[in-house]
Amino acid sequence: MEKRVVFRSRWLPIALLAPQLAITIIFFFWPAGQALLQSLLQQDPFGINVEFVGFENFRQLFNDPLYLASFRVTAVFSVLVAAFGLTISLLLAVFADRALRGAGVYKTLLIWPYAVAHAVAAVLWLFLFNPTLGIVAHWIKGYGIAWDPLLNGGDALTLVVVAAVWNQISYNFLFFLAGLQSIPKSLIEAAAIDGAGPGRRFWTIVFPLLSPTTFFLLVVNIVYAFFNTFAIIDAATGGGPGQATEILVYKVYKDGFKALDLGSSAAQSVILMMIVIGLTVLQFKWIERKVQY
């Protein structure tokens, strides 16, 4: 879609675009270019010796058991975050859609966690799950289950998954609720008249009609788990214990800033960029589908 009526000026549009373009070039394209370049170079931490090595950094990464382990951790983490995040929020949205009285109040009471910073969410759950003073940890131990996210990798992963899901529920909930409210009531009534019970109606009508929303949220949640949960990991576990919660974005940061391995960090950046591009394309596929609906 384009405007029929436009203004004429040579310099004005460029001047209006200049601030955005300047920031884009200086803080996005230039660093991304640097990452691409550095991924092909190897240098010592002091930047004295620089050598062109081709795809050596990538080859090393994919032969590095630690990097492959980080891939695995990221995969497990994002599957858990997406699965729990989507299931819990869908459940709440279905019931909120059904509750005629108090629906607005429930909505308000369920959306505010969106406002809590990821790092703050991590600290809250860290406090609850703290092996010595956390109240939830106390309850878990009361059931005779050993619990220590500072020493046990599985416990640490549980902690970050819970914090990440808690932070993301409100977002999923809002989109599911909007999706549910756009399903024509007549369809559901027709099924009820044909004798379908609530469970049957959900699985044969509501769930299929909700699939575009679900697909969209699935992609959004995976992007979230991959990239936006850095703060949760850093504040709650610092990637530990060992590498148990070291997701890819945390490893880029750690290798770049703590280990000063520039070539490897840059190569990891490039791999992550390709993942983002793939996920963005997927997301836009969803938009195309939505247009046809």
Next chain:
Amino acid sequence: MERANPSPPPGVRAPWSARLRALLRAGRGRRDGMVENRLWLDVLTHAVLIAGVAIVAFPVYVTFVASTITAEEVLAAPMPLVPGPHLVENYKEAWLHGAGNSAAPVREMMFNSLVTALVIAIGKIAISLISAFAIVYFRFPLRMFFFWMIFVTLMLPVEVRILPTYEVVSDLRMIDTYTGLTLPLIASATATFLFRQFFLTIPDELAEAARIDGAGPMRFFWDVVVPMSKASMAALFVIQFIYGWNQYLWPLIVTTKEDYYTVVIGIKRMIAGGGEASVEWHLVMATAMMAMLPPALVVILMQKWFVKGLVDTEK
């Protein structure tokens, strides 16, 4: 999807019509929009929702309780689950002096967070508004190229280009400055798209009338475009304010001095290092409560704009 067929072909008696009539007769007491009225389902609905609300609120409740008791009471496992009498002194202590290993007072960190969030939110809105105006209301060489350039930034989140971006900011001597904290985060593809979509719905007659009246593009921008975009701006402001307030990775690497810590970074510094025992949890929790308050208030008080902003930016 099948269309509703109001009248069955002659001679064919729709199998549902009898049941429908029976249901209509029986269903007088039904509430509007509800398919059936089963008591147990209503009870279940509210039970699930109340449980959901309680579980979601639980961590914040415990945080609140921890912020009202003494350090010793926090350390007694299990800690009490009823608020204590030390609310005022804990909050005052954190507000004026900070806590634990970070000596920065919450007062100063909240100020830094506020500046960061406001500059990012207003900056994003301002530069996206003028970019979208240029792209929609002008024809010039490389117009679509620039548009795609802005689009591609969606695929370059700060997490994936973190080290080279840090190097740029460091070369520009922006470490430990408000400029360094905010400027690199101000570009926004989503806001530009949102305004572009909105401008395309402004009737052409308005621009035509402005041109006939001899008004230049900037006059049209200020008198027509800006007032009409207020709803989009409000929605974006809510989302971007929360985004700015809650930033973590970027402030973490571009601030080294406590003077520039935002409150989110401050909380992390309060619990990091120095070992378990030195963490003053009652003060950390008071800080967490204060850090959550401004964005939570924005969401609750501006709920309508918040929902609009979330939904619009994902279109």
